[in-house]
Amino acid sequence: MSVPLYQVPEQQPSVWQPTSVEEAMHLKHKWGDKAVLISGGTWLRTRWENGVSPLPQHLISLAHIQALSGLAMDAGGQIHIGPSLRLADLMDSELMQMKCALLVKACAEIAAPSVRNLASIGGNVVTRTGDLITALLVMDAQVVCSNGTAEYTLPLAKWLDVPAQAISEVMTGIKVPNIDIEDAERTFEFYLKVGRREAFTPSVVTVAGRLSLAPDQTIQSLALAAGGGSAVPARFVDLETAAIGRPLSKDLLQSLHTGVSEGFQAVPDDYAGVAYRKQTAANLIVSECYKVWRKGGGANAPKS
Amino acid sequence: MINTTYVLKCAINGKAVAIPVPASKRMSDILRDDLLLTGTKVSCEIGRCGACMVLLDGKPVNSCLLMAYQAAGREVTTIEGISAGEDLHPVQQAMLEEGGLQCGYCTAGMVVTLTALWEINPAPTRAEAEQALCGNICRCTGYEGIFRAVERCGLSIKREG
Numbered sequence A: 001m002s003v004p005l006y007q008v009p010e011q012q013p014s015v016w017q018p019t020s021v022e023e024a025m026h027l028k029h030k031w032g033d034k035a036v037l038i039s040g041g042t043w044l045r046t047r048w049e050n051g052v053s054p055l056p057q058h059l060i061s062l063a064h065i066q067a068l069s070g071l072a073m074d075a076g077g078q079i080h081i082g083p084s085l086r087l088a089d090l091m092d093s094e095l096m097q098m099k100c101a102l103l104v105k106a107c108a109e110i111a112a113p114s115v116r117n118l119a120s121i122g123g124n125v126v127t128r129t130g131d132l133i134t135a136l137l138v139m140d141a142q143v144v145c146s147n148g149t150a151e152y153t154l155p156l157a158k159w160l161d162v163p164a165q166a167i168s169e170v171m172t173g174i175k176v177p178n179i180d181i182e183d184a185e186r187t188f189e190f191y192l193k194v195g196r197r198e199a200f201t202p203s204v205v206t207v208a209g210r211l212s213l214a215p216d217q218t219i220q221s222l223a224l225a226a227g228g229g230s231a232v233p234a235r236f237v238d239l240e241t242a243a244i245g246r247p248l249s250k251d252l253l254q255s256l257h258t259g260v261s262e263g264f265q266a267v268p269d270d271y272a273g274v275a276y277r278k279q280t281a282a283n284l285i286v287s288e289c290y291k292v293w294r295k296g297g298g299a300n301a302p303k304s
Numbered sequence B: 001m002i003n004t005t006y007v008l009k010c011a012i013n014g015k016a017v018a019i020p021v022p023a024s025k026r027m028s029d030i031l032r033d034d035l036l037l038t039g040t041k042v043s044c045e046i047g048r049c050g051a052c053m054v055l056l057d058g059k060p061v062n063s064c065l066l067m068a069y070q071a072a073g074r075e076v077t078t079i080e081g082i083s084a085g086e087d088l089h090p091v092q093q094a095m096l097e098e099g100g101l102q103c104g105y106c107t108a109g110m111v112v113t114l115t116a117l118w119e120i121n122p123a124p125t126r127a128e129a130e131q132a133l134c135g136n137i138c139r140c141t142g143y144e145g146i147f148r149a150v151e152r153c154g155l156s157i158k159r160e161g
């Protein structure tokens, strides 16, 4: 038998349904910590049920703010994703399948279809630990946020660097830059999630990468990211920079392994420690780079 | 603002309803406690087991995650709304014929999920069926009876093709 979180109807939160970002922020400023912004509510509800955070007095639903649910490509090929878009809708979108295949792959590995019919991309990113973040990081995504009066745009990686603030902002957009189509044949992407089960539990480790090779087989561009569990996903900028211009080789893979193990800021929990997570992230990234080495025509790539 | 005086207006199993409930009340509680539609089961309460599955505008969602205000103006279909009167839905018929249940606790949720799949893909491959059912946990059957039922639902279509 299900037991409601609060027995008395009067103790249930009030729900506000603003139709603009300004209105949502006005309500948030008015109620402060007593209110939370809510999109699909799938992450928040899990926290309330588990007692990780209390059921707030006010829920400010973002569902009726139309400006938060667009999906379009601009003249420069940049994709604009509304944060309120459901993961299932993103997966179904032809535009996303064509232009953001890595993100579609990442969506498909979150929870089950029924949760993806409710959960939004913005909710995933704003949690700062969502599994979509690693994919978005290697896609060089930017986020747009508003405090109700002014809007700013930041690279997602920079936005994640700033600790979560108590004061609130609405994420109003996620932008993904155009990928150079000419490079498509020499560009390789991967997204891997390792969990205790295939779905439903926070991942132990999530990694994503994008690697493009120059005609002479050297690395032209490289983006690598790791996250999982309570870790805030991050890129390996120094490692990436050091690898550019070099050919894929055993030496390079070894230095990537060491670099990822050392650089990944893993967070332990009852199920997996830091050492395990670091090694898993390094193994996954290196094995994917090795596959690229072989696929990319690396004549000297060893068979194993 | 909408509060405890909120009246949820939506369609449940094809009938328009107007129920006074707190706007944040969970749909699983509304169905079972307010509307006595107890075919929808509740187990984990956090979107993991699929026992509470309903269709929202034809798509499966976990009713333990769905709040009243999120269903406003929309169409909710529960296990009670899957069959057409006395006639069982092909998915229900196949579950019976293939013994796709033991204790039956997961069955309502399984049937709801499979009905949504059947609507768009009546003859899914095993992989498609596994993907669709990955949010429905069964502790009893070992899934083979359930997958046999999925296959049986699609037999006529496969034969025609």
Ligand SMILES: Cc1cc2nc3c(=O)[nH]c(=O)nc-3n(C[C@H](O)[C@H](O)[C@H](O)COP(=O)(O)OP(=O)(O)OC[C@H]3O[C@@H](n4cnc5c(N)ncnc54)[C@H](O)[C@@H]3O)c2cc1C
Residues within 6 Å of the ligand: A036, A037, A038, A039, A040, A041, A042, A043, A044, A045, A046, A062, A068, A083, A084, A109, A110, A111, A112, A115, A118, A119, A120, A121, A122, A123, A124, A125, A126, A127, A129, A130, A131, A132, A169, A170, A171, A172, A199, A200, A201, A202, A203, B046, B047, B048
């Ligand atoms: C069974 C289950 C399995 C799950 N599995 C996974 C998984 O495998 N991987 C994973 O990453 N997550 C998982 N989740 C967590 C969660 O469902 C997803 O991360 C989801 O995308 C969150 O979206 P939401 O719209 O439901 O967020 P909400 O719960 O509505 O919000 C999440 C947070 O974001 C804030 N927020 C939402 N939108 C905005 C916005 N536009 N601007 C500012 N703040 C905003 C909210 O205030 C809240 O703090 C799972 C959840 C469940 C219930």
Ligand code: FES
Residues within 6 Å of the ligand: B041, B042, B043, B044, B045, B046, B047, B048, B049, B050, B051, B052, B053, B062, B063, B064, B065
């Ligand atoms: S009770 Fe809703 S998914 Fe388990």
Ligand code: FES
Residues within 6 Å of the ligand: B100, B101, B102, B103, B104, B105, B106, B107, B137, B138, B139, B140, B141
């Ligand atoms: S038949 Fe018992 S849980 Fe599935």
